[in-house]
Amino acid sequence: MKKIIKYVMLDILRSKVVIGYTLFLLTVSLSVFSLEDSADKGLLSLLNIVLFIVPLVAIIFSTIYVYNSAEFIELLVSQPIKRTTLWLSVFTGLTSALSLAWFIGAGIPILLYQPDSTGITMIIVGLLLTVIFVSIALLASVKTRDKAKGIGLSVLLWFYFSIIFDGLVLFVLFQLQDYPMEKPMLVFTTLNPVDLGRIMILLQMDMSALMGYTGAIFREFFDTGTGTTLATIILFIWILFPLWLSVRSFAKKDL
Amino acid sequence: MIIANNVNKSFGKLQVLKDVSTHCDEGQCIALIGPNGSGKTTFIKCLLGMVVPDSGFITYRSRNIVHDWEYRSHIGYMPQIGRYPDNMTIAQVLDMMKDIRKQKDHIDESLIDSLGLRSIMHKRMRTLSGGTRQKVSASLAFLFNPEVLILDEPTAGLDPVSSQVLKDKISYEKERGKLVLITSHILSELDDLITHVMYLQEGQLRFNKSIETLREDTGEEKLAKAIARVMQS
Numbered sequence: 262m263k264k265i266i267k268y269v270m271l272d273i274l275r276s277k278v279v280i281g282y283t284l285f286l287l288t289v290s291l292s293v294f295s296l297e298d299s300a301d302k303g304l305l306s307l308l309n310i311v312l313f314i315v316p317l318v319a320i321i322f323s324t325i326y327v328y329n330s331a332e333f334i335e336l337l338v339s340q341p342i343k344r345t346t347l348w349l350s351v352f353t354g355l356t357s358a359l360s361l362a363w364f365i366g367a368g369i370p371i372l373l374y375q376p377d378s379t380g381i382t383m384i385i386v387g388l389l390l391t392v393i394f395v396s397i398a399l400l401a402s403v404k405t406r407d408k409a410k411g412i413g414l415s416v417l418l419w420f421y422f423s424i425i426f427d428g429l430v431l432f433v434l435f436q437l438q439d440y441p442m443e444k445p446m447l448v449f450t451t452l453n454p455v456d457l458g459r460i461m462i463l464l465q466m467d468m469s470a471l472m473g474y475t476g477a478i479f480r481e482f483f484d485t486g487t488g489t490t491l492a493t494i495i496l497f498i499w500i501l502f503p504l505w506l507s508v509r510s511f512a513k514k515d516l
Numbered sequence: 517m518i519i520a521n522n523v524n525k526s527f528g529k530l531q532v533l534k535d536v537s538t539h540c541d542e543g544q545c546i547a548l549i550g551p552n553g554s555g556k557t558t559f560i561k562c563l564l565g566m567v568v569p570d571s572g573f574i575t576y577r578s579r580n581i582v583h584d585w586e587y588r589s590h591i592g593y594m595p596q597i598g599r600y601p602d603n604m605t606i607a608q609v610l611d612m613m614k615d616i617r618k619q620k621d622h623i624d625e626s627l628i629d630s631l632g633l634r635s636i637m638h639k640r641m642r643t644l645s646g647g648t649r650q651k652v653s654a655s656l657a658f659l660f661n662p663e664v665l666i667l668d669e670p671t672a673g674l675d676p677v678s679s680q681v682l683k684d685k686i687s688y689e690k691e692r693g694k695l696v697l698i699t700s701h702i703l704s705e706l707d708d709l710i711t712h713v714m715y716l717q718e719g720q721l722r723f724n725k726s727i728e729t730l731r732e733d734t735g736e737e738k739l740a741k742a743i744a745r746v747m748q749s
Contacts (some may be wrong), residue, residue, distance in 0.1 A: 264615055265616065272601065272603075275603060294557075294559075330601065332600055332601055332602070333600075333601045335566075335599055336599070336600060336601075337616070338564075338565075338591045339564050339566055339586075339588065339591075339595075340588060340589075340613070340616060341585055341588040341589035341617065342585065342616065343585045343588055344585070345563070395625035418532060421704050429588065458728055513568050515527070515561075515566070515568065516561075516566045516569040
């Protein structure tokens with residue numbers, strides 16, 4: 262398994278996209294921190310960028326990578342390697358490369374300017390979102406044979422999690438405003454990892470005004486500690502569930 | 517050595533393999549023959565575990581291959597169209613396979629030399645011609661000295677000299693008691709190589725018998741004519 266991860270990592274680093282992504286994150290986070298007068302404000306501006314860019318890069322890059330390495334995967338499937346091992350190695354290679362890019366590009370500036378619990382939460386949320394969207398990308402690409410369709414599906418999924426979901430929540434809320442919606446809304450929140458990530462950071466920052474409806478409810482029901490733990494657990498489910506589905510589907514795939 | 521039992525496979529509505537049952541033993545050199553789209557490649561991919569049968573099972577040395585993956589270390593596979601990572605050189609691909617297989621001894625690099633790959637080791641896979649790719653595939657299939665060789669159209673796209681080199685290598689390995697499975701449309705080149713013929717038509721296995729029996733049954737000496745006789749009847 263280690264060897265396959267090594268080859269996947271080497272291949273990813275050779276493509277230079279990840280290096281570009283690291284430099285981009287580095288530029289953005291450094292400029293945001295030096296533009297704002299307080300590091301708190303800087304973190305907040307960074308948050309909005311992070312919640313859009315990290316999932317987008319993770320999901321698109323991973324999908325394209327899986328399709329482009331179809332030959333590599335095909336070659337290895339005919340070798341004495343367990344399919345599960347092969348797939349998990351691709352997953353580990355992708356997540357480690359992208360997480361490393363996130364850590365160097367955004368993690369180090371955050372640690373320099375705001376080395377407190379909020380900053381660390383932010384780094385962890387970024388890492389979790391990276392892994393979650395790699396996992397979703399692997400599921401999308403194993404399920405669709407056609408490259409264009411697979412990438413389209415990935416873009417659509419990102420669009421759903423980042424933009425459409427909020428619209429849906431508001432829509433449901435307005436339609437059912439006569440009913441008590443607090444508890445159903447809690448369930449709704451768990452359906453979107455990006456939203457959960459935002460809530461996790463804002464819980465730490467203590468900025469209720471920016472939490473939005475779902476965040477405010479989260480706040481109302483849980484104190485910071487329980488809320489954060491619960492959100493982390495759900496984010497881990499968001500990693501493992503798509504990954505498990507994709508492993509199962511890859512084990513039976515005809516190549 | 518390899519036993520297939522009622523293997524069925526469909527892609528969507530198209531049933532590619534219908535109840536294929538057969539067995540292959542050591543020292544045999546089997547020609548897998550059939551019209552285009554008769555399921556030859558699918559059958560081979562089933563043997564390699566690249567395609568999972570819908571029903572039925574395949575065993576290698578009396579172990580079911582569904583949950584076993586280590587049996588693949590005894591198989592050398594040469595695909596019909598070799599597809600390799602574009603930006604790796606030939607040397608890197610070979611090294612990667614050695615690294616992954618973890619096999620230190622009994623490495624057989626004779627084909628790399630005899631096919632003349634040694635001098636172009638630094639070339640990237642995307643710059644190679646179809647024939648050179650075939651040469652890389654062939655070298656990879658023989659590299660680990662496997663017990664079973666599965667060759668899908670091995671000489672398609674190779675020049676006459678390389679083709680002869682490969683055929684000599686195949687017959688040498690056959691003499692050493694290995695099981696060789698070949699698909700090919702060029703029947704004349706199989707004549708002096710094979711011991712058995714397996715004939716697939718529309719996903720059904722028509723027969724798997726030794727070349728002597730086939731010659732007796734059809735009364736033809738040449739394989740090409742014998743197969744033509746079978747197809748007509």
